[in-house]
Amino acid sequence: MASSRLQEALDRVTVVGGVRGAMLVAAADGIVVAETLMEGVRGSAVAALAASLARRCNLVAETAELGAVRFLHLQAERGTLVVVPAPREVLVVAVGSAEMNVGLARLEMLKVAEVLA
Amino acid sequence: MNDEFTTLAEEFARDPKSLVFLEIGERLRRDGRLEAAVRVALSGLERHPSLAAAHDLYARILVDIGDYDRARQIWTNILVREPRHIGALKGLGYLCFWAKDLDGALDHLELALSVDPTDQSVVQGLKMVREAVTEPVEEPSEDGPRPADRAFRGLDGAGRGLLLVDAHGRVLGGRLDAPLAGEVTEPVAAYLAGAAQEAERSARMLDLGDWRWLVAEAATANLHVSAPDADTLLLVMRDRSVPAGRLARLAERAAEAARTWLEE
Numbered sequence: 001m002a003s004s005r006l007q008e009a010l011d012r013v014t015v016v017g018g019v020r021g022a023m024l025v026a027a028a029d030g031i032v033v034a035e036t037l038m039e040g041v042r043g044s045a046v047a048a049l050a051a052s053l054a055r056r057c058n059l060v061a062e063t064a065e066l067g068a069v070r071f072l073h074l075q076a077e078r079g080t081l082v083v084v085p086a087p088r089e090v091l092v093v094a095v096g097s098a099e100m101n102v103g104l105a106r107l108e109m110l111k112v113a114e115v116l117a
Numbered sequence: 118m119n120d121e122f123t124t125l126a127e128e129f130a131r132d133p134k135s136l137v138f139l140e141i142g143e144r145l146r147r148d149g150r151l152e153a154a155v156r157v158a159l160s161g162l163e164r165h166p167s168l169a170a171a172h173d174l175y176a177r178i179l180v181d182i183g184d185y186d187r188a189r190q191i192w193t194n195i196l197v198r199e200p201r202h203i204g205a206l207k208g209l210g211y212l213c214f215w216a217k218d219l220d221g222a223l224d225h226l227e228l229a230l231s232v233d234p235t236d237q238s239v240v241q242g243l244k245m246v247r248e249a250v251t252e253p254v255e256e257p258s259e260d261g262p263r264p265a266d267r268a269f270r271g272l273d274g275a276g277r278g279l280l281l282v283d284a285h286g287r288v289l290g291g292r293l294d295a296p297l298a299g300e301v302t303e304p305v306a307a308y309l310a311g312a313a314q315e316a317e318r319s320a321r322m323l324d325l326g327d328w329r330w331l332v333a334e335a336a337t338a339n340l341h342v343s344a345p346d347a348d349t350l351l352l353v354m355r356d357r358s359v360p361a362g363r364l365a366r367l368a369e370r371a372a373e374a375a376r377t378w379l380e381e
Contacts, residue, residue, distance in 0.1 A: 042323070049319040056312040057333045060340065063305050064354070065298035067181070067336020068148070073361075074316050077326025081319060087148070095323065117150065 009112040010036045013092075016108055018080070018100030024112070025051050025091045033090060041095060050083050050093040073102060082106065086113035134164055142174045146181060147336075154178045169195050173204035181336050183358045185212055203232045207239060214246055215296055215356075222246045245299040268378045269371055280352040281345070281375050286310035290378065293354055296337050305352065313342055313350045330368065332361060339364055345372040346379065 006024075013022035014036045021037035023046065030051030035043045054072055061069050072083040080100040084092040092109040094100070122144060128137045138161035145154035158175040165171050172191050179188040189212050192205040199205070206229035213221030223246055229239045268290030269279045277294040286307045295301045312331065320328035330343040334357070341353040341364045353368045 045322060049315075049322060053312070053315045053319050053331075056308070056315040057331070057340075060305055060308045060312050061333060061335040063298075063308050064293065064295040064301040064335075064338070066295060066338045066340075069333045069335050071332075071334040073332040074319060074328060075330050075332075076320035076323075076328045079320070079323065079325030081323065081325070087150075098325075117153070 003115075006034060006112070006115050007036070009108070009115045010034060013094050013105060013108040013112060014038070016094075016096075016101050016105045018098075019094050019096040019105055021046065021096070022092070022094045022109070022112075023047060024086070024116075025093050027051055027054065027085065027089045027091050046081070046093060046095050050081060050095075051091060053081070054083050054085065054091055071106065082109065084109040084113055086116045088116055090116060136161075136165070136168075136170075139170055139174055142178070146174075146178050151178060151182055155182075169199050169202050170204070173202070173208070176205075176208055180208070180212075181357075183356065185215075188212065201228070201232050203229050203236065203239075206232065207236075207242065210239075210242060210246075211297065214242070214249070219246055219250050223250065242297075248299065269374050278354045279371050280306060280309070280354075282306040282309055282350050282352070284310060284348055284350070289349060290375070291352075293352070295354070296356065309342065309350055309352055313344065316342070330365070332364070334361075341365060341368040343368055343372055345375040349375065349379065351375055 010022050013019055021035065021041040021043065023035035023043055024033040025047040026033055030048035032043050032047045037043050053074065054069065057069050057072055061067065068085065070085060074081040076098065078098055080096050080098060080102060082094045082102060082105055084106065086092050092112045094105050094109060125137050125141050128135060129141060138157050142154050142157040142161065145157060155178055158171065158178055161171045162175060172195050176188040176191040188208065192208045195202050195205040206225045210222045210225035210229060213225060226239055226243045226246060230243060233239065268281055277292060280291040280293045280302060281289040283289055286309060288302055288306045292300065293302045293305050316328045316331045320326060330341060333340045338354050338356050339359060343351050345351050351368065351372050353364060353371055355364055
């Protein structure tokens with residue numbers, strides 16, 4: 001799974017303005033599958049929390065029969081967490097500053113998901 | 118499931134004329150991979166231009182994309198050729214319901230039920246529409262609107278897409294009507310608190326500061342969650358045609374209205 005193509009796609013996410021790290025996370029248990037992180041970013045914590053948040057949001061969406069969540073964006077005072085579900089029960093996760101270019105990050109994350117398809 | 122999908126894809130590769138594209142397209146649609154689903158559906162339609170099931174698949178994908186007008190046109194065309202096509206009847210039934218055309222929804226879904234009385238999605242859909250039809254029209258009481266309505270009075274979507282809950286998941290105001298599930302106010306309120314707690318925990322543990330809002334884009338609707346104050350959560354739900362920026366503006370206005378109402 002951690003092919004060079006995949007790693008290249010992950011690397012492109014981290015080039016987006018404000019992104020400090022991008023990773024692939026197992027949706028079921030929040031384990032890091034692959035990552036590209038700047039120094040100081042705690043990958044395992046980001047992965048676990050992103051997976052847990054995605055599960056909680058999916059519960060809300062499923063309860064309302066809205067279909068699966070396709071994009072998740074948590075905006076905080078000093079940072080941003082973005083999650084895009086990908087095939088093979090994997091999540092593409094990006095974390096960064098509050099000023100992260102979320103639109104561009106999303107596009108690159110979708111490309112990561114396509115590599116996994 | 119991935120193995121099954123691979124098997125289907127292999128079957129399709131071996132025999133591009135096979136109808137397995139219908140299953141592949143539907144799986145992609147359910148998985149939210151709409152661009153891929155469109156490609157599969159259009160590819161199938163090229164080979165099977167008169168296959169109603171292929172048009173039906175394409176219409177369902179268009180609904181997920183938010184292009185209701187084209188979906189309606191496709192299903193209408195199917196019914197011209199096959200007046201008892203259950204997929205088209207269901208699709209038009211739901212489109213009518215979302216457009217608040219309850220008579221139209223009843224007509225289509227009752228006909229769908231006559232085609233297949235065992236189809237549970239039709240049974241549930243009809244139940245939802247009939248409940249909506251028989252729901253008494255609320256007359257303004259001497260005390261004014263219900264508290265739930267007062268919270269968001271005058272705001273777009275006040276009666277169907279705005280929900281205010283406390284930190285324990287109890288409803289304070291508003292109401293949520295989901296496109297397929299009907300009213301989901303109470304169950305969504307119950308799970309919303311958990312999602313917001315997780316958002317707060319994530320922001321805190323990752324040293325991102327206080328969380329401000331959370332947006333979740335699902336197959337048929339977008340959700341915006343925020344905290345108007347320390348003890349309440351606000352959920353704004355809109356269909357996918359509403360852009361994220363507009364959703365955020367709606368949420369800001371609703372949060373302001375909620376704060377004013379809570380202080381009354």
